[in-house]
Amino acid sequence: MSAHSNPAGDPAVVGPHDPEHDPRASYALEPEYVAALTDRLVATGGTTAEVRSPLNDAPLAHIPQSTPGDVAEAFGRARRAQVAWARTPIEERQRALLRLHDLVLDRQDEIIDLIQWETGKARKHAFDEPLHVALTARYYGRTAKRHLATSRRPGVVPGLTRVDVNRVPKGVVGIISPWNYPFDLALIDGIAAVVAGNAVVAKPDAQTMLSALLGAELLEQAGIPRELWQVVAGPGAEIGGAIVAHADYVCFTGSTATGRVIARGCADRLIGCSLELGGKNPLLVLRDADVEKAAEGAVRASFSNSGQLCVSMERIFVADQVYDRFVARFVARTQAMTLGSTLEWGNDMGPLISQAQLDTVTAHVEDAVAKGARVLTGGNARPDLGPYFFEPTILEGVSPDMACFGKETFGPVVSLYRFHDEADAVDRANGGEYGLNASVYSEDRARARIVARYLKCGTVNVNEAFAATFASLDAPMGGMRESGMGRRQGAEGVLRYTETQSVATQRLIRFGPQFGMSDEAYAKLMNANLRLMKKLGRA
Missing domain, CATH: 3.40.605.10 (Aldehyde Dehydrogenase; Chain A, domain 1)
Structure with a gap:
């Protein structure tokens, strides 16, 4: 990859030096570029912390x-x-x-x-x-x-x-x-x-x-x-x-x-x-869902950014009527994903961010398998691709005694659950303490929106994984329950940073007895005014 210039004339980010060489071995940033960025820090302590790239575990920068x-x-x-x-x-x-x-x-x-x-x-x-x-x-x-x-x-x-x-x-x-x-x-x-x-x-x-x-x-x-x-x-x-x-x-x-x-x-x-x-986000595939669309969406919902996305899905509930067809298409699409540690377009998934994140993902999958869960695809670390790679993984038969049942994995691991009744599916989707994002797939969009109202999540996407709410900037975004408080985006996203100040300007009269009126007479006048305002429909 050649260096990228920019119109402001600032130092360019330098990519791999030899496109024919294993790109993971040659990533580097110009020291001058790093220095220009870190000069913005308020940091006088004299110490630095090394940052390493998850692409190849090589030193990337030393941050004051x-x-x-x-x-x-x-x-x-x-x-x-x-x-x-x-x-x-x-x-x-x-x-x-x-x-x-x-x-x-x-x-x-x-x-x-x-x-x-x-x-x-x-x-x-x-x-x-x-x-x-x-x-x-x-x-x-x-x-x-x-x-x-x-x-x-x-x-x-x-x-x-x-x-x-x-x-x-x-x-x-x-x-x-x-x-x-x-x-x-x-x-x-x-x-x-x-x-x-x-x-x-x-x-x-x-x-x-x-x-x-x-x-x-x-x-x-x-x-x-x-x-x-x-x-x-x-x-x-x-x-x-x-x-x-x-x-x-x-x-x-x-x-x-x-x-x-x-x-x-x-x-x-x-x-x-x-x-x-945090979140343990559910995706519901209803009985009338377009299976191909749902499978495509499930791949993005589960494995975008290697599953390291606050609104990604870790639990998929699928109706009996379409379960087998959905699973077949979801597994096939997952197995067709391309993994790689390059800066080029074309990969579907990169590595996890760190060894700690890889350890968590590995522990969740190993715990589930040891307790009886079945791996439909994936399930393994891939050090041949990079230091922190883990395959996109689909599990079946996950039970409450397994760590990945209720705890957030925050990696490319998703569990499948079959359901018979939509009300039961909603109850199971609402299980646990999180409530950030959800998704519902159905050809009956009006019915899907009704199902969405019963999901205890701050955002719900119908026939989409997460991007519809995430990119609709006029709509507020945030979590319910242990997924948070407050909202970003929309009016709520800017008003949270303000205080409301009420300024009342009064003219002609004051709020108290006037013109020799007694306190008792003033109270009677105010009572009469209250009754009049109600008759006039005033709030």
Whole structure:
């Protein structure tokens, strides 16, 4: 692969040096490129952490590490910048997001390369990240003024009481983002915070700092002041608490266990938070489903980004009437997938992110097999393809005593369950404590939407795996139960970063006795007014 240039003239990402050679042996990033990105970090501690690429387990970069003091400094810088930014006309903030939209599209090859180096994901799945960032930037670039505009509400005395409701920015938002979508999730929540008039202090996952830092560079080029978007680096156990301690609001995407810790910290400080957490997402194939469409969707639902997707499916419930046909097509499509550790287009799946993730996936499959589950395809690690590869795996006969029955695997493993009755299928799909995403396949779309209403999940896709809700930016996205709280996208996604402020302007009369009226007479007048307002249909 040749080097990718970019219109801004910044250092290019350099790909494999010899296309004829095993590409996994020759991935490298120019030191100057890494240095330009890491220069954005607030990190004075003098220590670095090595990051290795899951494509070949070779060193990728050494990331300077931030201290709790650096976090405090980052919040101080951001807070000073936010004062001026909050006074910036919203039209100007929106124009910056629309410029970001174009920059992301112009430099998407560079972005995709970097995502692949850091995560190992297949190129078509890495492409989803700049695509979703561009969609988000354009959406809020077009709609933020409508969401954030001051609104008028009815006053207590018609014509004499005017009420305006303002949307006031929170201040500085702490954003803690995960490794599985390192460019997308590092930016989309912060984009909404910034357009609402806030500043951001971002702590991307330690394994994928470079993609997030490239996003910060693009934000500055789009017109977002550099001081407004601060980035710190380090393990969550060491600096995550400092972010919660200084933020005016926290947005976190990650595990349910860590989400609980963050929620407790926010509660102690009486600040808000939004949390997108774990999932054990179900897909339902109803008796009238198009089997071919359902099998195709199930492959994407289960194995996109090697199953390391918050909204991916780990449980598939299939009606008796179509079970055998569906399983045959699903297995065949899974076995036809191409796996590889390259930066090129054409692979259906890349490796897992790390040895720890591979160990979890392997343990779940081995536990299930040892307790009687059947492997219909896959089931093995593939070190011949790369250090962290695991085959896309379909299990049958999974029971509640197996780890993969209720625990999130977060890998390319899915379990099949036959059902006789749709109500029973819904009950089983709602089993456990998670409720992030679900999917329903049926040729009767109206009926499928009725089934969807009974699923305890924040998003449900009909005849699609996950992309329909994920890419519909006007629709809110988030989890129920232990899959989180709060929503990204849509009006909810930007309003979470604001406080509502009611301003009531009163004229002519005051709320108390006037013109020598006694307290008793005033009370009778107010009672008469209440009855009149009810007769007039007033709220």
